[in-house]
Amino acid sequence: EIYTLSLHDALPIFDLKMYDLEEKEKESRFGKIIKVSGPLVVAENMAGAKMYELVKIGWSKLVGEVIKLEKDTASIQCYEDTSGLTVGDPVLKTGSPLAVQLGPGLLSQIFDGIQRPLKVISELSGSVYVPRGVDVPSLDMKKEWSFNPSKLKPGSSIKGGDVIGIVHENDLFAEHRILLPPKAKGRIVEIQPAGNYTVDYPIIEVDEDGTVKKYSMSHFWPVREARPVAEKMPGTEPLLTGQRVLDALFPSVLGGTCAIPGAFGCGKTCISQALSKYSNSQAIVYVGCGERGNEMAEVLKEFPELYTEVRGVKHNIMQRTILVANTSNMPVAAREASIYTGITLAEYIRDMGYNVSMMADSTSRWAEALREISGRLAEMPADSGYPAYLASKLAQFYERAGAVQCLGSPDRRGSVSIVGAVSPPGGDFSDPVTVNTLYNVQVFWGLDKKLAQRTHFPAVNWLTSYSKYENILEPFFNKFDPEYVECKNNIKRILQDEEDLTEVVQLVGKDSLSEDQKLILEIAKVIKNDFLQQNSFTEYDFTCPLAKTTGMMKCIMSYFNNALKTIKESSGENKKTLAFVQTKTKEEFVELTQMKFTNPKKSKEELIEIFNNLQKRIEDKFKQAFS
Numbered sequence: 001e002i003y004t005l006s007l008h009d010a011l012p013i014f015d016l017k018m019y020d021l022e023e024k025e026k027e028s029r030f031g032k033i034i035k036v037s038g039p040l041v042v043a044e045n046m047a048g049a050k051m052y053e054l055v056k057i058g059w060s061k062l063v064g065e066v067i068k069l070e071k072d073t074a075s076i077q078c079y080e081d082t083s084g085l086t087v088g089d090p091v092l093k094t095g096s097p098l099a100v101q102l103g104p105g106l107l108s109q110i111f112d113g114i115q116r117p118l119k120v121i122s123e124l125s126g127s128v129y130v131p132r133g134v135d136v137p138s139l140d141m142k143k144e145w146s147f148n149p150s151k152l153k154p155g156s157s158i159k160g161g162d163v164i165g166i167v168h169e170n171d172l173f174a175e176h177r178i179l180l181p182p183k184a185k186g187r188i189v190e191i192q193p194a195g196n197y198t199v200d201y202p203i204i205e206v207d208e209d210g211t212v213k214k215y216s217m218s219h220f221w222p223v224r225e226a227r228p229v230a231e232k233m234p235g236t237e238p239l240l241t242g243q244r245v246l247d248a249l250f251p252s253v254l255g256g257t258c259a260i261p262g263a264f265g266c267g268k269t270c271i272s273q274a275l276s277k278y279s280n281s282q283a284i285v286y287v288g289c290g291e292r293g294n295e296m297a298e299v300l301k302e303f304p305e306l307y308t309e310v311r312g313v314k315h316n317i318m319q320r321t322i323l324v325a326n327t328s329n330m331p332v333a334a335r336e337a338s339i340y341t342g343i344t345l346a347e348y349i350r351d352m353g354y355n356v357s358m359m360a361d362s363t364s365r366w367a368e369a370l371r372e373i374s375g376r377l378a379e380m381p382a383d384s385g386y387p388a389y390l391a392s393k394l395a396q397f398y399e400r401a402g403a404v405q406c407l408g409s410p411d412r413r414g415s416v417s418i419v420g421a422v423s424p425p426g427g428d429f430s431d432p433v434t435v436n437t438l439y440n441v442q443v444f445w446g447l448d449k450k451l452a453q454r455t456h457f458p459a460v461n462w463l464t465s466y467s468k469y470e471n472i473l474e475p476f477f478n479k480f481d482p483e484y485v486e487c488k489n490n491i492k493r494i495l496q497d498e499e500d501l502t503e504v505v506q507l508v509g510k511d512s513l514s515e516d517q518k519l520i521l522e523i524a525k526v527i528k529n530d531f532l533q534q535n536s537f538t539e540y541d542f543t544c545p546l547a548k549t550t551g552m553m554k555c556i557m558s559y560f561n562n563a564l565k566t567i568k569e570s571s572g573e574n575k576k577t578l579a580f581v582q583t584k585t586k587e588e589f590v591e592l593t594q595m596k597f598t599n600p601k602k603s604k605e606e607l608i609e610i611f612n613n614l615q616k617r618i619e620d621k622f623k624q625a626f627s
Contacts, residue, residue, distance in 0.1 A: 031074065031091035033058070039078050039333035040376035043091040046074035052224055054099075056092040058085045060133035063114055065098050065337070068377060077373050079114050079334040080132050097225075100341055101138040102348040103199045103218025104145045104167045104176050107283070108318045110300065111138065113326040113338030130330070139218055144196035145169075147178070147203060147217065152191050159185040160228075161351065161408025164204055167217065172310065172319035173283065177352040181219040182228050182407055184208070223340035227347040229404040236403075238473050239357065239417050242278035242543030243271065245460045245532045248488055248553060250467040251477075252443045254281070254355045255403030255415030259437045262447025263427030266459050269295050271445070272359040272421055274458075274536055277306055277317060278543040281357035281417065283349045284321045287342035290335045290365025293327040328365070335369035343400050346416045350404065353412030358401075362421040363394070367433045383432045391436040398440040442468040456533050462495050480546065487553040491527055494560070498524035515567045518578045523560045530593045531556060540597045547604045551611025552595045558615045559585070559592055562622040576626070584625040588618045 028048065035042035041057055041064060049055070053066045055076055062082070068075035076091070100115045110118050112130060115138045125131050149165040152158065160182040169176040186208035197203055202214035221227060235253030252258050260268050269291070276284045276299075288296040303321060307314040322345055326338035339360055346358040360366070367386060374387035382388040403415040420441070424431035427449050438444060448461035477484040497520050501513065510518070531552055535541045563581050570576040582589055591614060598610060 029093050029095075031055075031093065033085060033087055033089045033091060034073070035087070036082055036085045037376050038372070039082060039331060040373060041076045041078050041082060041085065041091070042073055043076060044073050046091070046093070047072040049074050049093050050097075052097050052222075054094045054096055056094065057082075058089040058091075058133075060084070061092070061135065062133055063098075064091075067373065075377060077333040077336070078331070079337055080331055084132075097222040098337065098340075099220040099222045100344050101218055101220055102345070103139055103216075104169055104178075105139045105143065105199065106322055106345060106348075107169055107173050107176075107320060108322075110323040110325055111341070112330065113289075113324065113334035113336075113341060115324075115341050118325060139199050141198060141200055144198055145217065146195075147192070147197050148194050149191055149203075152188055152204075154188050154190055157185075157187050158204075158206060159408060161230075161406060163352075163408065163410065164191070164215075170319040171313070172308070172315035172317070175352075178203070178217050179351060179408065180204070180206075180215060181221075182351075184213070184215065186213070221344055221348070223337065223344045226400050227344070227351060228407060229351075230407050231405040233403045233405055233413065235415065235469065235472065236476065238469075238476060240280040240546055241275050242545070243274060243458055244534055244544045244549050244552070245458055245462065246271075246445060247544070247546060248531075248549050249462060249492060250443060250445060250460070250465050251469060251473050252417065252467060253403070253469045253472060254417055255401060256417050256443060256469060257398045257401045257441040258417070258419045258443040258445060259422055259434075259441040260419065260445045260447065261422035261424055261429055261434045261437070262452075262459065263449045264423070266427070266447035266449060266452040267457050268421040268423065268447060269361055270536065271458055271460075272361045272419060273299060273302070274543075275357060275419060276321065276359055277303070278308075279357055280355070282320065282354040283346075283356045284317075285324065285342050285346040285349075285356060285358040286321060287324040287326070287338055287358065287360050289324075289326050289338050289360055289362060290328050290332075290368065291361055293329060295361075296323070296325045296327055299323060332369050332372050335366050336373075339363070339366050339397060343397065343416070343418070347400065350414035350416045351406050353406055353414045355415045355417070357417045357419060360418065360420040362423045363397075363437065364421075364423040364431075364433050367394075386432050390432060391439065394433075394436050395440050398437075456528070457536070458532075458534060460532075462492070462532065463499060481550045481554075483554055483557075484550055487550075487557045490557055490560075491531075491553060494520055494524050495527060515576075515578050516564055519560065519563055519567060519581075522578065522582075523556065523563075526556060526592055530596055534596075540599060543600055545600055545604065545607065547607040548598060548600055548611070551607060551614075555595060555611055555615050555618060556592060558618050559588065562619060566622060566626045581626075585618075585621050588621050591617075 031043035031046040034044050049066050055064045057064045062078055062080040064076040064078040066074045067077050120136050121134055145167045147165050147167055150163050160180055162180045164178045167176040186206040189205040189207050189212055192203040199218040200216050202216050204215050206213050235255040237254045239252040239254050262268050276286050303318045306317045308317050324338050324342045326335050342358055346356045349356045371386050401416050401418040406412045406414050422434050422437055424434045444466050446461045446464045447459045451459035474485050501517055567576055
């Protein structure tokens with residue numbers, strides 16, 4: 001018995017309508033496939049197409065982007081599985097670039113690399129996989145939002161970036177500011193009163209040189225084009241991560257660029273997730289670029305269970321988060337789009353006047369997508385097979401970070417901080433992606449495989465990591481606590497001295513060291529095990545506010561300075577050994593190792609008082625025991 005399957009049945013469940021020949025589509029809008037090679041499709045009759053133009057490929061209308069033009073042929077990278085495409089299939093030129101829709105309803109969403117809402121697709125298809133050719137609006141077109149207009153009057157002038165009104169998005173992200181698209185300007189003809197509107201309903205009409213244009217609460221923006229700003233500003237406030245090793249030794253600024261390179265299993269994803277959960281950013285864009293599906297599943301499972309407290313009220317942190325999921329089993333080419341989609345979403349929230357952090361996990365997978373497409377195009381490979389333009393692509397991405405004066409009125413400042421995880425093969429930091437990333441970022445949080453194997457997390461190597469923002473942030477930290485910068489520099493010096501002394505100990509033994517050198521080793525052990533090491537799965541150490549970090553540093557340095565003074569001032573028969581000093585101050589030394597158990601949920605004032613009291617007890621004990 002023979003079963004027949006019509007072409008109609010074979011097509012995806014979405015958008016079953018094929019290209020209708022009776023539609024008023026000009027023949028010039030269609031090209032024709034002449035070659036398919038993995039994610040690369042070559043089409044002819046493409047005269048008039050532009051670079052990075054969005055195209056729809058085949059009868060399933062797969063999403064693709066023009067990346068090379070030669071005579072009337074175009075090379076297209078397809079963001080979906082190309083199996084089933086054949087020579088002669090149509091390619092529709094849309095005439096517009098790959099763009100994302102920006103407006104109310106973005107937060108707490110999870111999109112794929114080209115901003116398709118995965119939850120909606122899952123509900124419609126009943127499948128765990130994204131069907132080919134699916135075309136679903138990025139935002140909910142039916143939901144009505146409560147719109148409150150700004151004090152704008154018909155006849156007044158308006159320009160791009162001006163705040164038209166405010167929408168209450170959710171309890172945590174209360175003010176979603178509706179902006180006029182950056183390139184728009186003119187005089188207001190009409191603005192809608194306060195009320196409930198959908199994202200595509202025209203809420204303002206603007207006369208632009210005699211042409212009346214209508215704008216809704218949402219607009220589209222090309223992902224490869226940075227959104228314009230009035231002015232780039234220097235960063236002055238720190239990006240507080242809640243991780244002591246990062247906040248104390250290698251701080252970043254709001255609007256900074258950070259790289260987290262490390263081998264498999266060193267904790268890159270854990271640090272990215274910790275920043276997403278507990279940093280002082282007002283919104284998070286988390287891009288899982290080519291990572292394993294279980295890591296994105298972990299984010300989806302954990303984030304809805306986490307809460308942050310704002311003005312005494314608990315809020316779910318998913319309400320300030322946008323997830324862009326492009327896992328390793330999704331088409332490789334879409335990894336490139338996911339990075340640009342993420343940064344464009346972050347820039348939009350920045351333009352409202354907020355501080356946004358974008359986590360890119362990981363840029364190595366993005367670079368692999370560039371390498372694959374470059375190979376398909378038969379371009380001359382550079383180091384390790386990556387394209388020669390890898391460095392410029394990374395630079396174009398990282399330069400979109402920064403603190404800015406936003407376009408339009410009222411005056412507002414915002415920032416985009418980029419934290420890019422890098423996965424060099426075998427932890428080799430000479431890998432081209434790592435090297436080129438370090439040319440562009442100002443903060444390097446290098447993860448150490450040996451620390452990870454010793455279960456020392458975060459596994460940030462305090463000898464190789466660095467931050468170029470330290471001098472910029474000194475005024476902020478000195479204002480917070482006058483002793484902060486001095487304590488930080490002394491802790492770094494102790495850790496460096498300990499590394500040098502460890503080599504001596506391995507050669508000639510610990511007995512050859514002087515008493516002050518033994519003290520350095522002992523305090524370095526406390527710093528490493530009880531200050532830098534942090535357990536994210538505990539109630540007392542899941543995050544560490546700046547007041548607790550500062551207090552711990554001051555207490556450690558207070559003990560070290562008093563012990564060093566006691567040892568150096570004693571001589572002859574009254575020479576004090578480290579063992580003697582530790583015996584006399586046993587309780588205070590134990591308290592140093594117990595400081596991390598202080599509850600981080602206590603108020604700033606309570607934490608300052610707790611650590612000031614401990615510091616005073618340490619100093620009083622030394623005076624009492626050795627004066």
